[in-house]
Amino acid sequence: MNSNCICENCEFRDIVFAYLDEATVRELCNNKEEQAFRKGEIINHEGEKITSFKYLKSGLVKLYRRTPSGDEQVITITKPFEFVSNMNIFSEDRYRYSVSAVEDSVVCTVDLDFIKALFLKNGGFAMGLLTKISKINDKIISQTLDIRQKNLIGRVAFILLYFTKDIYNSRVFDLPVSRKEIADYIGMSTANVIRTLSDFKRDGIIRVFGKTIEIVDIEKLESISKRG
Secondary structure, eight states: OEEEOOOTTOHHHHHTGGGSOHHHHHHHHHTEEEEEEOTTOEEEOTTOBOOEEEEEEESOEEEEEEOTTSOEEEEEEEOTTOOGGGTTTTTOSBOSSEEEESSOEEEEEEEHHHHHHHHHHOHHHHHHHHHHHHHHHHHHHHHHHHHHTSOHHHHHHHHHHIIIIIISSSSEEEOOSOHHHHHHHHTSOHHHHHHHHHHHHHTTSEEEETTEEEESOHHHHHHHHHHO
């Protein structure tokens, strides 16, 4: 279901739209819609034509692509106001990656032609948005390289710390993805991920209550991640 966005007090307005005057912000809000996605729903498909600028207002999403064999390659899992669906909107006409909700999420969409017109009229807006998108791209590249440099237990530790520090800012959280999705994210088998989590539980590093993870010994987890 779509509805008009409420732009007052929107965090995204402070991030990028601070460069716009009030009249332009009102015009933007009139051209913007919210769409709710349930966990597991696709926000955009790889290969789908790009017609709008999208950003995550609330929830959590994963960016991924399909291999020729049909497997998922998870590129990143990210929180609101990181524009992972927009990485190629100014260079190509179709999405190179899919984005799906891993928690119930709300996405704001703006017609792409409207955003492109703002680019031409407002250099501050263009620079602010491109800077934000560039930082997200740098983060994804850096995270991918960090993961690849680690062994199995280092990769699992890295992801648990990522959820703890970057996503939830809490040592207790509900794991939003399956063990298989973690395996797809870090380039390891599902069986290895399950075994490593069991080892962490046995060693008193984490507690597991169904989908809920509690980081008990964060110093040990950080040490494993660094050594990995």
